Structures are given as structure tokens and as C-alpha cells.
Amino acid sequence: xxxxxxxxxxxxxxxxxxxxxxxxxxxxxxxxxxxxxxxxxxxxxxxxxxxxxxxxxxxxxxxxxxxxxxxxxxxxxxxxxxxxxxxxxxxxxxxxxxxxxxxxxxxxxxxxxxxxxxxxxxxxxxxxxxxxxxxxxxxxxxxxxxxxxxxxxxxxxxxxxxxxxxxxxxxxxxxxxxxxxxxxxxxxxxxxxxxxxxxxxxxxxxxxxxxxxxxxxxxxxxxxxxxxxxxxxxxxxxxxxxxxxxxxxxxxxxxxxxxxxxxxxxxxxxxxxxxxxxxxxxxxxxxxxxxxxxxxxxxxxxxxxxxxxxxxxxxxxxxxxxxxxxxxxxxxxxxxxxxxxxxxxxxxxxxxxxxxxxxxxxxxxxxxxxxxxxxxxxxxxxxxxxxxxxxxxxxxxxxxxxxxxxxxxx
Numbered sequence: 001x002x003x004x005x006x007x008x009x010x011x012x013x014x015x016x017x018x019x020x021x022x023x024x025x026x027x028x029x030x031x032x033x034x035x036x037x038x039x040x041x042x043x044x045x046x047x048x049x050x051x052x053x054x055x056x057x058x059x060x061x062x063x064x065x066x067x068x069x070x071x072x073x074x075x076x077x078x079x080x081x082x083x084x085x086x087x088x089x090x091x092x093x094x095x096x097x098x099x100x101x102x103x104x105x106x107x108x109x110x111x112x113x114x115x116x117x118x119x120x121x122x123x124x125x126x127x128x129x130x131x132x133x134x135x136x137x138x139x140x141x142x143x144x145x146x147x148x149x150x151x152x153x154x155x156x157x158x159x160x161x162x163x164x165x166x167x168x169x170x171x172x173x174x175x176x177x178x179x180x181x182x183x184x185x186x187x188x189x190x191x192x193x194x195x196x197x198x199x200x201x202x203x204x205x206x207x208x209x210x211x212x213x214x215x216x217x218x219x220x221x222x223x224x225x226x227x228x229x230x231x232x233x234x235x236x237x238x239x240x241x242x243x244x245x246x247x248x249x250x251x252x253x254x255x256x257x258x259x260x261x262x263x264x265x266x267x268x269x270x271x272x273x274x275x276x277x278x279x280x281x282x283x284x285x286x287x288x289x290x291x292x293x294x295x296x297x298x299x300x301x302x303x304x305x306x307x308x309x310x311x312x313x314x315x316x317x318x319x320x321x322x323x324x325x326x327x328x329x330x331x332x333x334x335x336x337x338x339x340x341x342x343x344x345x346x347x348x349x350x351x352x353x354x355x356x357x358x359x360x361x362x363x364x365x366x367x368x369x370x371x372x373x374x375x376x377x378x379x380x381x382x383x384x385x386x387x388x389x390x391x392x393x394x395x396x397x398x399x400x401x402x403x404x405x406x407x408x409x410x
Contacts, residue, residue, distance in 0.1 A: 002301035003283040005394045011036040011192045012064040015392060023084040024359040030174050030202060030338050031363050032387035033227045035276075042275035043229060043268045044337055048149045053264060064267050071270035072257070074277045077290045079200075079219060081235050092232040093201050093222045096124040099262065099354070100218065101127040103246050104195065108165055110136035115159055115167045117142045118371030119151050119178065124168045124199040124220075125371060137165070143375055147354055149326045149340070158189040164194040171203035171355050175386060176326035176368040177338035185392065186215045194241075201225055205390065206305060208298040211235050211381040219221070222270070228276030231269040236260070273357065301391040306332040308389050312339065313403050321345060321409075325376060325384060337389035348382040354408035359399055 010014040014034045017399045018024055026034055046067065052060035054068070069208065072084035090096035110390075116125045116130055118141055132139045142156050151169070160167065167189050172179045186196045195217040200209050205226040211219050219235040236244075246260050253259055277288060277290070283300045284293025309330030317321060319375070321344035334356070343351055352364035363386040366373040373379050387401070 001196065001283065003297070003304070005304070005392065009394075012039065012392060013037060015039075020359055022359050024361055025400045026361045027387050027389060027393065027397065027401060028361045029205065029390035029393075030225070030367070030386060032224050033205065033390055034273075035229070035393065036227055036279050038227055038279055039272045039275040043272040046271040050363055051267070052291050055212075056221045066269060067270055067274070069267065071273050074274045074290070075233050078209070078277050078294065079221075079235050079381075080208075080212050080236055080291065085241065085256045088234045088236055090232040090234065090261065090271065091266075092230065093199070093220045093234075094127075094232070096126045096220055096232045096234045097199075098124050099247075100197075100236075100260070101246050102129040103133035103260070104166065104218075105135050105137070106245060108132070108135040108137050111138070111163065111220050112165045113138040113140060113161065113163045113164055114369075115140045115142060115156060115169075117144070117151055117156070117169055117377050119144050119149065119173050119176075119369070120168065120170045120199060120371070121174050121201065121368045123368065124170060128166065128197075130169050138163075141157065141371060144178075144372060144375070147176065147325060148172065148328075149206070149372065149376075150178045151180050151408060153181050156185055157176065158280075159196060160185075160188045160192060162192050163205075164189065164192055166195045166197060168197045168199070170199040170201075170335050172200075172206070173326075173372070174202040174338070175367045175372055176203075177333055177336040177339045178326055179207075179336065180334050181216055183232045191214070202338070206332070208294055211237075214349070223273045223276055225319065226276060227279055228410060229264060229266070229269045229272035231273050234260075234275070240330075253276065266347065302332040304388060304391055305337045306330050308393060308395065309335070309337040309397055312337070312387070312389065312398050315340075315398060319402070319405065337393075339387045341387065342378065342381070342384055342386040343409060348385045351385045351408060355401070355404050358404045358407070360404045362401075400403045 013032045052061045052064050056177050070371045072087045075087045076084045189196045198216045198219040200219050200221045204221040218236045281293035284296035297409045323342045327338040348364035366383040373383050
């Protein structure tokens with residue numbers, strides 16, 4: 001089946017059969033995507049027919065065990081992990097990161113150092129700052145380069161010293177869309193024995209991660225950002241899977257990924273994760289291995305999203321009093337189709353509210369990228385307006401945005 005926006009949109013109830021008028025234009029993908037019917041059916045099907053916990057000697061428990069295995073295998077393929085056991089599930093990326101930060105920091109000593117960035121969502125900053133405070137560890141935060149809102153990788157590498165224990169960095173900014181060359185950071189960190197913890201939450205909906213190519217120690221993402229349910233997932237490199245000492249309930253397993261998973265997993269959520277990954281892979285060669293289908297599908301997404309980015313930026317040039325914070329290019333190698341904007345004379349909340357009144361769905365605020373918004377001196381001005389495009393968006397959506405924007409700022 002050939003990729004077209006029309007073939008995509010018919011799979012989403014919110015896009016093909018909206019319940020509001022005028023029909024909504026969803027430009028809030030970075031805050032959470034819409035969900036296709038196939039994912040909803042998978043979750044409802046599990047709950048309605050096979051709901052059970054693990055460890056039972058009966059059909060629904062065995063099906064649940066098989067579902068957990070398949071979910072690990074699906075995410076392994078999505079991230080190109082070494083094995084299914086490298087995949088850990090949790091309530092969210094934030095919950096997993098706080099949990100893992102306590103485990104990882106158990107061996108830190110006073111005087112050790114960690115590095116965080118001003119570009120990151122603070123799930124990948126506050127967790128490490130608080131863990132460092134508990135262990136009397138030095139925190140170094142790297143600022144962004146303005147106005148492109150990128151990270152100076154050389155500057156990060158220069159701050160990596162023998163005392164560095166961990167570098168926490170994103171693959172792509174959830175606010176400006178800037179993509180980070182994480183591989184170079186990993187190489188520098190590993191030379192001094194430091195770990196690298198990668199936030200791929202915003203990257204994964206637009207680019208296919210490859211933990212083997214990155215060489216990172218940890219990578220986290222969230223299914224609700226790529227058309228799935230609210231489930232967080234973490235990759236833990238093989239060398240750390242048994243070496244780390246997790247906080248866990250005493251009778252819980254001490255073997256494999258289960259040693260990091262506190263409490264019962266959301267099995268219906270895992271059913272949705274499997275279905276979401278299959279949804280993402282549908283534009284690849286039929287009967288090909290899942291990773292190949294994902295690679296081919298993501299190539300379609302990037303081609304389409306780059307065209308949308310270029311069209312959006314072209315139309316933005318005609319708007320007076322607008323400022324873009326980020327890379328002024330649609331190149332999918334440099335950015336995702338996510339744009340941070342301010343409008344002279346208008347607060348971000350007023351713009352977002354005015355657009356929302358016309359069912360144009362955008363975000364406003366800091367988006368938990370507190371370091372970025374503070375550095376840009378926008379914290380007292382309400383942050384930014386965020387426009388986030390997905391592969392289910394169209395040029396018509398962008399036209400509707402700018403027509404509504406003209407009325408809002410008239």
C-alpha cells in the first residue's frame with residue numbers, strides 16, 4: 001500500500017469522523033498524537049477477552065505472558081535493541097527516568113560529575129539534578145546555541161572529564177525540533193567510562209531510533225507520542241541489565257527486565273504498543289521483517305514531513321511580527337516538524353486560545369523545557385507557541401492554521 005495522507009487519516013476516528021465543527025486541525029503532536037482505530041481495538045480486545053495477570057495456569061494468563069514477550073520483541077525491533085530483555089516498561093518516560101536515576105546513582109560518590117542540557121525536557125534534567133543532590137554530585141548544564149536552539153556537541157564533549165559519571169541528552173527537542181548528534185557524545189563519554197542516557201520521546205515519532213548505532217547505555221521513549229497508549233519504555237544496554245541494583249519488591253524477579261518493573265504492567269497498554277508499532281510499519285514491503293518495514297515506512301514519514309516543514313516555513317515568512325526559535329530549515333536531518341514561535345504584541349496563551357476557539361489545536365507554554373525557556377528569557381512572557389506536525393497532517397492543515405492565525409492577530 002502506498003503512503004498518502006488520505007490513506008493515513010482514514011484510520012483515525014478523530015481525523016476521519018470528527019465530533020466537532022469545524023473539523024479540528026491537530027497540530028499538537030509533540031504533546032501526544034492521535035490514536036488509530038487498530039490500536040484502540042487491540043487494547044479493547046485484550047481487556048474484553050484475555051484480561052489476566054501473569055503466572056496463572058490458564059489460557060488468559062498464558063496469552064498475557066505471550067503478549068508481554070511480543071511487546072518486548074516489538075520495541076526491541078523499533079529501537080534495534082540487542083534482545084527483547086533489553087526492554088523495560090513503565091507508566092511513562094518520566095516515571096521510568098526517575099526510577100532509573102535512583103538506581104544508576106547508587107554508586108555515585110561526592111565530587112563525581114554529571115552533564116545535563118538546557119535543550120532537554122526536564123524529565124531528563126530534574127531527575128538527574130535531584131539524584132545528584134542526594135549523592136553530593138556536581139551537575140553541569142550545557143546551554144543551547146541561539147537562535148537555532150541547537151546543542152554545541154563539541155562543548156559537551158569538552159566538559160566530559162574523568163569525573164563524569166553520566167551525560168543526559170535528548171535526540172530531538174520537544175520544543176524546537178532540533179536534532180542532536182548523540183553518537184559523538186556517546187563516544188566521548190565512553191572514553192572516560194561515563195554512561196549516556198538518551199531521551200528519544202520526541203525523536204521516535206519522526207525518526208527510527210537505532211540504539212546499536214548510537215551505542216548509548218539507556219534510551220527512553222513513550223508510545224503516546226507515536227500513535228499508541230500511555231506506556232513508557234526504556235532500553236537498557238546488555239552490560240547494565242544485571243549489573244545495576246534496582247529498588248524492587250523482595251519477591252520480585254531479579255533476572256532480566258522484570259527486575260526494573262515495579263508492580264503489574266499495563267497489559268492492555270502493551271497490546272496497544274504492539275498495534276502502534278505495526279501501524280507505523282504498514283507502509284513497508286508486505287511480508288518483510290518488521291525492522292525493514294519500519295525503515296521503509298519512516299522514509300515515507302520523513303519525506304512527507306520535510307515537505308510539510310518547508311511549506312510551513314514558507315508561509316511563516318509572510319507573517320509580520322513572528323519569531324522562530326529553532327533551525328530555519330525544513331531539512332529532516334536537522335529538525336523534526338516542530339516549531340517554537342512568539343508573536344510581537346501577543347502572548348502565547350492568547351494565540352493558542354484564539355486558535356483553539358477555531359478548533360486549531362496548538363500548544364503554548366514551556367513544555368517542560370524549562371532551561372531552554374529561561375535561557376531565551378521567555379519564562380515571564382508565557383513561553384512559546386508550539387506548532388507540531390505529524391505524518392497525518394496535510395498542507396491543508398497548514399493553510400487552515402495560517403487563515404485562522406490571520407484572524408486571531410488581526
